[in-house]
Amino acid sequence: MKPLWLRSLSLVVMAFLLLPTASATCGGGGGGGMGGMAPGGSGGGMQQQVYYVPWKMAGPTDTSAATALVLYWFPSSQNELQNSSLRVSRPLSVYAAQCVAMEVADPSSPFRAKFAAEDTLPVAVLATSDGGIVGKLENKKGRLNVEDVEKLLGAEMKKREDALDNQLRAAKETAKSDKDKAIPLYRGVAEQKCMFPKKAKEAAKELKKLGVEVGEIPDAPVSDPKKSALIERTMEAGLKAELSEHYLEAIHLYQKAQEMDPADPTPLRYLGEAYRHYTGEWDKARKVFDSILAMQSDPMSRAVALHGLGKMTIHGGDFAKGLSLLERSVETYPLALAYRNLAVYWNSEADQAKADGYIQKALALDPHDAYNLVFAAAFMAGNGKSDEALKIARQNEALLPASYNLAAIYAQSGNRDKALALLKRHFFEYERFQAVRSEEMMEARVDAVFLSLRQDPDFVSLTNGADSMLDPSRIMTHPPAH
Structure with a gap:
């Protein structure tokens, strides 16, 4: 019989890999900010970090990712999933935006049998998309170190880059006597623009001299260790400012990090969420999210951008388009925040089965997150389970x-008085910027959970700053997931 942790891995992996540990100030049960990865705290015991690696779960029926390289992590235990250094790495995060898939292999997946059947776990395997093993990293005293994994992948990237250098030299030499034969050699390098944009740009420049135009090629991300470390420190300072509710300082630092490396989507992800969630500068947020989708970016960053655009689109009244964006978000990468907003949408459409399904998916990502629990409790209260919901509310009432x-x-x-007091706390203590406050007030006015208060003079007065963006005739049947 398999150990319990192996049988439950497909569930716990989500809680400990896909979500960072967060503090109680980040806005989990709804919320946002923190680059879109803001639960209320999964209890992982790690200090808050920025560059979480976008690991995805490789299930029993999954096939190899359609990328040039796939890095598989075969963990040994739930404790390793929770505490491994492989969870955080700027180099791995950047590689994830360069056609390198990051996958955690379920013990029942075919990848375990194919790549690590006889190995003592944990093991990391670097493979090609067609199943060829490029390299394997055994554990040291039962642990994998992220530095060793970075070296494994970095060495393969260097090997491939050297091969492209050789191909460029061969193409230049060939072009001296036969330009037509040189063109396919240059094209071969230019086609590697996802993994090696710098070399692809060199090839494109030579092709242009030969009369061949190549499409746009992205900039290469910063890989120099000293520069990379400075970017990380700047981002960490930004996150510290955000967690301390110094939002304008956080925005300044995220902008500074983005200027250091325009090809890194992570600073943009944090910046876009800060505009969307904290300051309410949605025009700026849309521009940032659109730029993430237009550039070469990792799955996590793309999912956050799609969610942010979907949330703002729904508030603007285009429900079908907003729904499509939210669905694309969770297809790209699982986010509890996006699952919650999908639950809100389908509950507003009176499809309780779909709404409950998305609530359960959000809870599965982090079943002990207080904000997830409060969000689910609001659904309970609307479905006749007030006693259970109130118990959760009382336990978490201090969560601003x-x-x-x-x-x-x-x-x-x-409880009218308690509801109004908490709404007042939300609008005037938690929200700091009027642009966001007015959006939240409008959502409260059309929210069916406050139907008993809609004609209450105190409620009307409390929400008199509503932005009038939503149609009052379209009554939402659950609070927004924010």
């Missing part, structure tokens, strides 16, 4: 970012 959903629980449970 959960104030809106806490208010929803009390409103649906008949």
Whole structure:
């Protein structure tokens, strides 16, 4: 019989790999910010970091990723999943935007039998998309070190880059006597623009001299260790400022990091979420999210951008387009925030089965996250389970970012005064910028959970700054996931 951790790996891997540990100030049960990866705290015991590696789960029926290289991680235990250094790495995060897939292999997946059947776990395997093993990293005293994994992947990237250098030299030599024969050699290098944009640009320059135009090639991300370390420190300072609620300082630092490496999508991800969630500068947020989707970016960054655009699109009244963006987000990379907003959407469409399904997916990503629990409790209160919902609300009443959903629980449970007090706390203590406050007030006015308060003079007065973007005739049936 398999050990319990192996049988439950497909569930716990989501909680400990896909989500970073967060503090209680980041806005989990709804929320946002922190680059879109903001739960209320999965209890992983790691200090808050920026460059979480976008590991994805490789399940029993999955096939190899359609990328040039795939890095497989075969963990040994739940404890390793929770605490491994492989969870955080700027080099691995950057490689994930360069056609290198990062996958954690389920013990029942075919990849274990193919790549690590006889190995003592944990093991990391670097493979090609067609299943060829490029390299394997055994554990040292039961652990894998991220520095060793970075070296494994870095060595293969260097080997491939050297091969392209040789091909460029051969093409230049060939062009001296036969330009037509040189063109396919240059094209071969230019086609590697995803993994090696710098070499592809060199090839494109030579092709242009030969009368051949090549499409746009992205810039190469910063890989120099000293420059990379400076970018990390700047991002960490930005996150520290964000967690301390110094949002304008955080934005400044994220902008500074982005200027250091325009090809790195992570600073843009944090910047876009700060504009969307904290300052309400949605025009700036849209521009940032659009730029992430237009550039070569990792799955996590693309998912956050799609979610942010979807959320803003729904608030603007285009529900079908907003839904499509949210669905694309979770298809790209699983985010609890996107699952919550999908639950809100389908609940508003009176499809309880779909709504509950997305709530469960959000909870599966982090079942102990207080914000996830409060969000789910607001649904409970609306479905006749007020006692259970109130128990959760009382246990988490001190969570400032959960104030809106806490208010929803009390409103649906008949406690007018408590609901109004928590809404006031949400609007005027948690929200710091009027642009966001007005959006939240409008959502409260059309939210069916506050239907009992809609004609209440105190509620009307409390929400008098609403931005009037949503159609009051379209009543939402659950608080927004923010």
